[in-house]
Amino acid sequence: MIRTGVQKMARGLCQIMGREISKGNFNTNIGQQMTPRGTLQLPWSSINSVRTMAVLPWPFSFQPRDFSLPNSSWGSDMRRLYEHYNSQCEVETDDGEKKWGVWRRLPSYNRSLKYTTGGVYLSKIIQSKARLFTRNIREQGAAFEYVVFVNKQEQKCVCVFQAGHLLEGPPGHVHGGAIATMIDTVTGTHATYLSGPVMTANLNINYRSPIPLGSTVLLTCSLDKKEGRKTFVSCQVTNTDSSKLHTEATGLFLSITMGHLLGG
């Protein structure tokens, strides 16, 4: 029972910190992945040759909506890029067995792991109604439509992002804060995938060219370096054929311990 509880919790941890991680073999060796400092490590080496398994936001037992799947609001660019990466998520071997491809789609839910933190500020009402910032609007296509894919071999990550009409800043264009939100989300997801649970320590964002409202863009993230607890990730936001740079950014993320995660 204890082991089952740890396993459930570990699955839930993939959804915390606003990051979205799909892990195929969480059931196998999560115990060994806990360091003496309690840091949950999610090494690339542990996610081979397994099939997709949805990560439930613990302690839910029902299957929540995965917001990263296509819906009727997605435009042609969004669908085309989704298919481009999704088709490379699974390959068939010579003996007919299906295996992971070079890319992996990460599911995305609207609620992080629930537990009691926040002291006096976090009332039960707020806690029960809380929703992930990027998934807080139910109307499809109105706000953030996005799907994240990670590439193990190249240690990079892409996000296809369609910006809805509720994200306006300058007239007809996406708010700088909405762009920063997607950069934080995707660089943070990538850092989590590389280093386990992290907190954002720094974001340095250069806005080069406004993003028209309603358009689809690509966020491409790569690992710059890792130094102890620090993971440095860079990110470029471009149009769908990568010919135009809209925004570029760097992110610094600090690995955190179970103590941090549990409100310590």
Add this chain to the structure above:
Amino acid sequence: MIRTGVQKMARGLCQIMGREISKGNFNTNIGQQMTPRGTLQLPWSSINSVRTMAVLPWPFSFQPRDFSLPNSSWGSDMRRLYEHYNSQCEVETDDGEKKWGVWRRLPSYNRSLKYTTGGVYLSKIIQSKARLFTRNIREQGAAFEYVVFVNKQEQKCVCVFQAGHLLEGPPGHVHGGAIATMIDTVTGTHATYLSGPVMTANLNINYRSPIPLGSTVLLTCSLDKKEGRKTFVSCQVTNTDSSKLHTEATGLFLSITMGHLLGG
């Protein structure tokens, strides 16, 4: 008629770029404030001894909801700080006349200036439904509750911000992107107040301590320097008595011309 149109447009411009500016004497000398390059200048010197006049998001003729006014979702910290600054917005002279105080509250709406930009991306549907990112949720208290005050004498700006349950990132805490959004909004508003219409060129954000969901924080912005088209603003996000630093940031903003604003 042309002059009337320019005046209406100038009022609307105060709401563009996701900034929120209240200007008292827009009717008086806006013509003279246009430089040969077409940049709309809003100098401090032009906003003395006038009373508040709501800035309508042109071309609307009705009075939209001002989201920066108190509502039933505001907690005690939010109300107390609002009263603290709002009480200093107007002073009574010896002869009974009311004048501006050292602080000024800026109204805040949910739609920027409307006009046709965005080319192929911006459909009429998206254009008509577009809403300012920070004001896109109607449920009071659920997302961004904030009010911005500017101080002419000290060339600084404060924002009282109550973070609702739909802004979650780490469990029980505010999403880094939501914090970046408020920083972009408030530093950009301050830069616009100092230099006229601007675009965000850079945001450099250091996250020091997570912000509990449901809490109220202060964003305090000050001018670092101005160099040609560049306005440098710094910002600190603290708890309500400024004893705890949550986040600090710098913003670089570039002044833009009417051409930029009108899609040129």
